Amino acid sequence: MDLDSQQNRRSQILQALKDTFGERQVLNIATFGTEGSKSALLSACRGMGIDVDEASYLTTLIPVERGKNWSLSDCFFGNPKKDRKPVKELVNAVEKYEGLKEIALKIENLVNKRSVHASGVYIYNDDYTKFNAMMRAPSGQPITQFDMGDSDYMGNLKIDLLTVISIDRIRACMDMLIEDGYMEWKGSLRETYNEYLHPSKLKYDDPEMWKKVGDNAIPDLFQFDTPVGLQCAQKVKPTNVLELAIANSLMRLMSDGDMQPVDKYILHKNNPEIWINEMKEYGLTDEEIEIVREHLDEVYGVSESQEGIMLLSMDKRISGFTISESNKLRKGIAKKREDIIQEIKNLFFEKGLQNG
Structure with a gap:
């Protein structure tokens, strides 16, 4: 389970888990550093x-x-x-x-230190000694003796208590707006949030807001607050949530070629005919071009997401991968596993030939 929470409430959340399930049924995950x-x-x-x-x-x-x-x-x-x-x-x-x-x-690769996982916690159905073992981090905090891979294998519930500084800011902003009378407290944090800040209450078509995104005029835009993110927002100049999400994915991708995926996306967005001509040069028929366009029109031919790659490979008119085969392809790319990529590449051509 993944949970996003305020950074300044992390210790409270961890204690709440221990109060609910028991001190000996909650353990932070150990991490081991290597040379x-x-x-x-x-x-x-x-x-x-x-x-x-x-x-x-x-x-x-x-x-x-x-x-x-x-x-x-x-x-x-x-x-x-x-x-x-x-x-x-x-x-x-x-x-x-x-x-x-x-x-x-x-x-090389010898373990040289131990620490506490930034967000991972296990919750056990019974005393942790029935599933794992406890030691202490250098700070004195109780952690698992086994690493995450072995601990996962031994079962029980793993929770990622991800802390997001943006949530701290939203909460602080909300508190100030209530204090100054711009918002009214509705009896609980959830009800107040739902009344004013729930996604269904927000405006998504304000041109002034989108201009600020493209002009880097928002002091700390979530996911775009690094130099790479700021540059990406400035290049893409998104005008809707979909384009913002696409930009967020594109800036994480790297290419071995001269042109990075985000630059290719912008080039194709401004000149859609370049992508079409590229497909023709590769020898795709008009029918095949239409199949690819069904999948990639909204991203101008630059497949930016893991789901997009999976859907392409599962299309029976392309290679007809099963879910498990397409997931293997996704993992090979995500983990940069050359052996998996080569194996799945061979399968791609094999099944493509079978499909005609």
Whole structure:
């Protein structure tokens, strides 16, 4: 279960769960940090007495791809599945120090710290010792001894108590509006919210509001408050909720090509014929173009959501995937799993041929 709540009420919510279910039936989830490729190399250098400047230089030779450092194994031996070749400069530099490579490889991925999951909590039907075990985080807070994967396997209810700072702001704003007489307290938080701020009460077609979104004139627009989000809102200039939702999805996607998905969306939105011509150049017939347009017209040919990808693959006129096959495709993309993507790509062509 996922719950969004005020950040400043998190401890109260956790205590309310313990009061309701019992102190020994509620546990926060433990997380374990591991040595990454750079920290493993630094640790090995420190242990061998290698100069800190030299150690720092060696870590700069570890490539970064899509915001993630390559593993030391990939750096030293390559990884054909990911089309990665050994990093010769790093290999040569490390081999100057006998034993450094072997030590660093053994340190990488070792657990080096424990902490509390930012939002995850388990609720047990009985005393937690029947399903899990308790230890304490460095702060002293009780947490599970098992990680989330093993804890999930052993069952019981997991709740994500996600805290959203925007909800704090809505509540603070609401309190001030009530205090100054712009809103009237209706006896409970729910009733007051429903009276004034429920989605059914809001106006969605105010041009001035949408102009403020595109002009970055809203001081803290939910989901668009980062430099990437602000840039995306400015580029897309949404004029309705659907376009805002599409922009929110597009800004999370990265492309290996020259043009990012959000830029392609804007290009197609302003020049729809480019997308149509692109499909023709790929050899799609008029009938096939219409099938694709059924799915992607409202996003101008840029499939921005996991649901969109699933529906495309499940269309019997395309590849006719089952729900489970389409979900595998979705997971492969979301988790960037090259092995799954290759397997599902083969299946896509196989089933597409069967469907004619």
